[in-house]
Amino acid sequence: MDALMRAFWAEIWGHRGYRWALITVAVFALAWICICLSLGWAGNKRWQKVKSRLEAAGESLDYFAQLPPPTPDDQNFFAIAPLNGIRDPGSSAKRDGIKKQTAFMSLPIGQTSFFDVWNRAEAPADHELLVALSQKGLPALPAPGKTPPTLTWREARAEIEKQAPILRELTQAVRSRREAEYLPRLGRHELPEMMMLMSFDHVNVCQNLATVCRLYSIACLKDGDPKTSLEASLVLLRFAKAAHGSRSFLGNLVCITHQSQFAAQVWLHLQNRCLSDAELALLQDELRRIDPAAQHLASMRGELALGANGSDYLGKHPGERWKVISGLSELIEPSILKDLMPYWLPIAPKGYFTLCKAGVVEVQYDYMLQPLKKNGLCYVEPEIARLNALLNKATAWERPDLVLEKHSMANITMVRRFAVAGANQIIQARLACALERHFLRHGAYPASLAGIDPDFRAGMDLLDVNGESMHYALVPGGRFRLWSPGQDGADDGGKFGCELGIPGNRGTTHPGYRGDWVWRYDPAATPAKDGPSKK
Numbered sequence: 384m385d386a387l388m389r390a391f392w393a394e395i396w397g398h399r400g401y402r403w404a405l406i407t408v409a410v411f412a413l414a415w416i417c418i419c420l421s422l423g424w425a426g427n428k429r430w431q432k433v434k435s436r437l438e439a440a441g442e443s444l445d446y447f448a449q450l451p452p453p454t455p456d457d458q459n460f461f462a463i464a465p466l467n468g469i470r471d472p473g474s475s476a477k478r479d480g481i482k483k484q485t486a487f488m489s490l491p492i493g494q495t496s497f498f499d500v501w502n503r504a505e506a507p508a509d510h511e512l513l514v515a516l517s518q519k520g521l522p523a524l525p526a527p528g529k530t531p532p533t534l535t536w537r538e539a540r541a542e543i544e545k546q547a548p549i550l551r552e553l554t555q556a557v558r559s560r561r562e563a564e565y566l567p568r569l570g571r572h573e574l575p576e577m578m579m580l581m582s583f584d585h586v587n588v589c590q591n592l593a594t595v596c597r598l599y600s601i602a603c604l605k606d607g608d609p610k611t612s613l614e615a616s617l618v619l620l621r622f623a624k625a626a627h628g629s630r631s632f633l634g635n636l637v638c639i640t641h642q643s644q645f646a647a648q649v650w651l652h653l654q655n656r657c658l659s660d661a662e663l664a665l666l667q668d669e670l671r672r673i674d675p676a677a678q679h680l681a682s683m684r685g686e687l688a689l690g691a692n693g694s695d696y697l698g699k700h701p702g703e704r705w706k707v708i709s710g711l712s713e714l715i716e717p718s719i720l721k722d723l724m725p726y727w728l729p730i731a732p733k734g735y736f737t738l739c740k741a742g743v744v745e746v747q748y749d750y751m752l753q754p755l756k757k758n759g760l761c762y763v764e765p766e767i768a769r770l771n772a773l774l775n776k777a778t779a780w781e782r783p784d785l786v787l788e789k790h791s792m793a794n795i796t797m798v799r800r801f802a803v804a805g806a807n808q809i810i811q812a813r814l815a816c817a818l819e820r821h822f823l824r825h826g827a828y829p830a831s832l833a834g835i836d837p838d839f840r841a842g843m844d845l846l847d848v849n850g851e852s853m854h855y856a857l858v859p860g861g862r863f864r865l866w867s868p869g870q871d872g873a874d875d876g877g878k879f880g881c882e883l884g885i886p887g888n889r890g891t892t893h894p895g896y897r898g899d900w901v902w903r904y905d906p907a908a909t910p911a912k913d914g915p916s917k918k
Contacts, residue, residue: 444692462566502891513539543595631682679802807900864902
């Protein structure tokens with residue numbers, strides 16, 4: 384047998400083509416071994432350095448260590464029967480039941496803006512909402528556009544309750560259960576160390592339900608029942624609390640969205656002056672429990688751990704790498720590497736992903752987590768700009784460890800903008816509640832924020848999200864305005880961006896927004912065609 388093998392290899396080696404083919408394969412194999420060893424050595428060395436920095440700063444990359452402690456069932460809003468277990472992948476029947484109850488909120492209502500508080504101070508358009516409800520199979524109306532809707536808000540409320548009976552259970556439980564955590568709680572065996580593999584069906588269900596709660600809150604308010612309207616609004620905060628518990632950027636974005644929706648509902652209640660002092664005090668207390676900076680920091684720590692775990696997971700499971708390739712083509716600069724990256728990632732050695740883990744964790748810690756820890760939410764913007772500049776400048780050849788970070792940076796920037804704008808909305812909502820309580824007691828608003836009755840100012844400061852004094856002014860008609868400079872840092876006197884006459888000016892969370900962040904009840908004025916211009 385040995386003789387036959389020797390004869391076989393002698394025959395192969397005797398042919399020049401075979402000989403060069405074997406030499407070529409051997410050279411490539413040796414080169415690949417060298418690449419794997421080099422990347423493994425470089426990745427481990429850099430990771431140990433980054434890991435030592437984090438440990439010295441008291442940070443942990445254990446995702447499950449970032450999760451909040453378990454919530455007792457008697458305090459957990461998601462322990463009530465309709466919601467208990469919706470996070471379980473096996474609870475599709477329960478989730479489908481909720482989806483069925485909220486199906487009437489699909490088109491055209493889903494495209495209807497309830498009201499645009501943050502860009503125009505516009506209240507709900509009754510006719511538009513009632514017509515949309517009727518078009519979805521609720522009580523019939525005459526042909527749209529022919530006559531005013533005959534459906535009353537009392538009839539609309541009854542139909543909403545009929546379509547979504549879950550609303551009654553939610554509003555009955557919302558005051559006694561102020562904590563919220565999706566059930567069942569995440570276990571290590573359920574999370575394959577990668578954010579992309581988590582199931583978000585329960586989050587989508589709650590987002591649909593939140594939309595119905597907002598409509599139900601409006602219907603109850605229009606029907607003369609502010610108590611139930613307030614309770615339907617509070618449900619949004621419970622959804623926000625549960626979403627934040629996921630300790631991720633996505634969870635934080637959903638949390639901020641629900642909190643912004645809640646603040647808009649507060650605006651509506653205050654605009655109508657329909658709440659008692661006790662109900663305003665309840666709102667103040669709920670708003671005081673919200674700490675946007677702490678929320679953002681907690682989500683950033685969780686995302687840092689998920690990013691590290693995700694890189695490890697990709698290193699160990701080549702088959703899962705295809706899921707990130709589709710999002711990379713637009714993020715890698717035009718070069719040969721743009722064409723090679725989809726082929727490189729699936730076969731890259733584990734050491735490359737260790738190097739990526741070090742790069743992702745290091746830049747997120749240096750440019751986002753550390754500045755937030757030291758200076759607070761308002762100082763994150765300059766660091767985000769610096770990080771964007773670094774990522775835009777770094778080529779895949781010079782910084783291959785940042786390719787995956789480029790993939791996630793757009794989401795990080797979006798969440799930051801929502802976090803800052805949302806934090807300012809919460810501050811303004813707190814102050815607005817205090818001002819309304821002052822009005823109920825004294826029959827007038829104070830001349831300045833410092834003049835708010837001390838009983839209603841307890842535990843509150845008068846600073847905006849940027850750490851500057853919140854602007855306040857009384858306006859004709861007996862109401863007030865609260866505002867702070869928006870993303871451009873310019874004080875526009877409490878004007879929305881739409882009032883500045885700047886072509887292409889977008890909403891408050893758009894990166895190019897020009898205008899103030901405003902809480903007011905007088906609607907936006909239409910700017911003149913030759914309105915003012917700004918840099």
